[in-house]
Amino acid sequence: MELKAKKEQLLKILQGKIPEDVTLSTVEDCAPYGGDWTRLSGNPLLVFLPKSTEQVALILKSCNDLKIPVIPSGGRTGLSGGAVVTQSEVVLNLSRMNRISPVDILGRTVRVQSGAVTEVVHEHCAKEGLFWPIDLASKGTSEVGGNLSTNAGGVRVIRYGMVRKWVSGLQIVMMNGNVIELNRGLEKNNTGYDLIQLMVGAEGTLAVITEATLKLVRLPQKEQALFFALSSLESIRKLFEKARRGPFEILAFEFFSQRCLTAVETKLNRRSKLESAGEFYVLMEIELGLGQESQVLLEQWLEEVLEADFVKDGLLAQSSVERREIWGLREGITESIALTSEVRKYDTSVAVSNTVGFLKEAEALFGSMKLGADLYVFGHFGDGSPHLNVVKQDTGDHKTFMEDCDRFEKELYPLIKKWGGSASSEHGVGLLKKSWVEMSRSPEEMALFRAIKAAFDPNHLLNPGKIFD
Ligand SMILES: Cc1cc2nc3c(=O)[nH]c(=O)nc-3n(C[C@H](O)[C@H](O)[C@H](O)COP(=O)(O)OP(=O)(O)OC[C@H]3O[C@@H](n4cnc5c(N)ncnc54)[C@H](O)[C@@H]3O)c2cc1C
Numbered sequence: 001m002e003l004k005a006k007k008e009q010l011l012k013i014l015q016g017k018i019p020e021d022v023t024l025s026t027v028e029d030c031a032p033y034g035g036d037w038t039r040l041s042g043n044p045l046l047v048f049l050p051k052s053t054e055q056v057a058l059i060l061k062s063c064n065d066l067k068i069p070v071i072p073s074g075g076r077t078g079l080s081g082g083a084v085v086t087q088s089e090v091v092l093n094l095s096r097m098n099r100i101s102p103v104d105i106l107g108r109t110v111r112v113q114s115g116a117v118t119e120v121v122h123e124h125c126a127k128e129g130l131f132w133p134i135d136l137a138s139k140g141t142s143e144v145g146g147n148l149s150t151n152a153g154g155v156r157v158i159r160y161g162m163v164r165k166w167v168s169g170l171q172i173v174m175m176n177g178n179v180i181e182l183n184r185g186l187e188k189n190n191t192g193y194d195l196i197q198l199m200v201g202a203e204g205t206l207a208v209i210t211e212a213t214l215k216l217v218r219l220p221q222k223e224q225a226l227f228f229a230l231s232s233l234e235s236i237r238k239l240f241e242k243a244r245r246g247p248f249e250i251l252a253f254e255f256f257s258q259r260c261l262t263a264v265e266t267k268l269n270r271r272s273k274l275e276s277a278g279e280f281y282v283l284m285e286i287e288l289g290l291g292q293e294s295q296v297l298l299e300q301w302l303e304e305v306l307e308a309d310f311v312k313d314g315l316l317a318q319s320s321v322e323r324r325e326i327w328g329l330r331e332g333i334t335e336s337i338a339l340t341s342e343v344r345k346y347d348t349s350v351a352v353s354n355t356v357g358f359l360k361e362a363e364a365l366f367g368s369m370k371l372g373a374d375l376y377v378f379g380h381f382g383d384g385s386p387h388l389n390v391v392k393q394d395t396g397d398h399k400t401f402m403e404d405c406d407r408f409e410k411e412l413y414p415l416i417k418k419w420g421g422s423a424s425s426e427h428g429v430g431l432l433k434k435s436w437v438e439m440s441r442s443p444e445e446m447a448l449f450r451a452i453k454a455a456f457d458p459n460h461l462l463n464p465g466k467i468f469d
Pocket of ligand 1: 036037071072073074075076077078079081082083094114135136137138141142143144145146147148149150151152153154155203204205207208209210334335426427430463466
């Protein structure tokens, strides 16, 4: 059956079974759901905005029966093209399923629907002094289903780890419409394979997540933000070593280059309060002990650091407003780069101790290739997770830029491999990093990937062509 006939058939099957406002069918209404933050986009066959698990199950089963491919999506802030339409698939967007239950104080968990926005979950849990410790600049738009499906990282990984540590139950819907509860929120359950962990990071290729039980921690009691200007990558490493020995718990250790700061200052009109400029900047967030003594120890530590030859300038935020301002510099980078020009993103990962060595070689490689583009470097230094963004110069054209990026990528991937790293630290594979997956996984692993996919979705209809072909 051709696509148009399948579409008519699907609408007929669902007529009267789901409310009318669940379906979007005009090209204009559907268009915004065809892409994500990568700016890649396609035209969906139809878009469904379900309000319940039953509706999700009915839509998936109907698509399965008609062999229509489906792309699940959430806040569409993904940076790898995981939610992008490539061949007129149906989009199943979970944003309307955003209910959040009361916090379970005894279990320290909260049950949410997958369309709950990350920051709204934070606000809900903060009322009980608790926190779902997934913190990323897109938190005002990204959703729990998307966070789980990408195994999101963010700025608190150094303290809390990735999303996969913070979930103890999932409700999923299979492509055939079966609804399955995974682990029922149990803290301990050693009865065979951990299907939750298979779902986390699966990028919507195995099943659709409709609900999740999230694990919570106590909100940090006494947070402080510090901001430093440094002259080199080596200096960042020295500061990090000093911080690792410091009298506090590190909650975030983020870095960015002067070029990134300039982009934020010019595109978003934000300002650094440091008196001296550096080649690089570090934003460090820490949690102090509650007594007065911990503040004194911090000030002593800061004095020593500011006297050290590797720090050009530094400050300790004096108020929550100042703390937000410093975070605004870091969190504005992705947005200001997107406002600058075309960009190709590399979300790399190496062992923390290899970060400086890898970055120096990556920068040298980029410089030696003399591309019509600039390199913006920033990210999660404390996790060994630097983001390399290649940004087109104004004088260049789109085609040359794409070719330049392809050439750079061909050299960068082997470099990442040489340093024992990964080409996707936290954004997932989606469409953009498929070649890396084939290059870095053994044939035996790829065979297991395919067997797992076939077990969940034998017709290969759920988010086809993402992660691997
Ligand atoms: C400014 C900015 C900063 C960012 N910073 C970070 C960062 O620090 N760390 C980080 O890890 N990421 C970061 N990201 C990337 C992005 O925000 C994350 O990947 C986020 O987890 C995606 O959530 P989403 O709801 O937007 O998912 P979407 O983009 O909608 O989808 C992402 C993937 O999940 C699948 N999916 C979505 N919902 C479901 C569901 N319910 N069931 C099954 N599959 C589903 C989709 O098919 C797709 O493959 C950033 C993005 C932006 C724009």
